[in-house]
Amino acid sequence: MKRVIAITLLCCAPLSSALADNHGNQARVDRSKAVVQEFFGKLKGELEAAMKEGGPIKAIEVCNRVAPGIAHELSSKHDMNVARTSLKTRNPDNAPDAWETAVLKKFEERKAAGESPDTLAFAEVVDSGGKKEFRFMKAIIMPPADKMPCLKCHGTDIDPAVAAKLDALYPKDMARGYKAGDVRGAFTLRQPM
């Protein structure tokens, strides 16, 4: 895939503001960040409600059905393709393409080089079958167990009943063994230009 314009590593404020006149792409970056916030906010709300109601077994349903539903809803609402991906997916449908794999690897390198995980994002205009496409990724970092319940289903110490349900639904699950602070994956957005 041919890269047309490398926009930014979005690592720091001066870089971002320097993009203000970059062919209008700063507006796309800002909009993408807002969509990611919306996705994460909705998912977090649904997840917390389900955990309260029926614990992690019930919440698996949220991740299994509700998360793809939210992605679908936001894709139509914002006229872009919104999804989640990871180098170690639970659902093979979320597997990264070549561009996403490269960006996820870069996120790991940037984090290892000392960059704050919270700012790991990347945007680029790519050539997709002769058409320009704006692509954006924002890393998803594993929060500590006292902040959010993510580790109950993606950590090292998963309750056997939860593990059994995950095994049944996702025979190819790779998304376990994470620690707080790890890059779990990323939100990934594509927009025709």
Ligand code: HEC
């Ligand atoms: C109750 C269990 C459970 C909890 C809690 C949970 N997840 Fe998941 N997670 C899943 C399941 C099930 C999937 C597969 C969803 C699908 O089929 O698309 C998944 C998928 C994902 C994916 C998509 C990539 C992949 O592996 O397929 C990401 C990213 C992710 N989870 C991050 C998180 C984060 C961050 C949290 C905390 C806010 C979290 N998860 C909490 C069960 C859980």
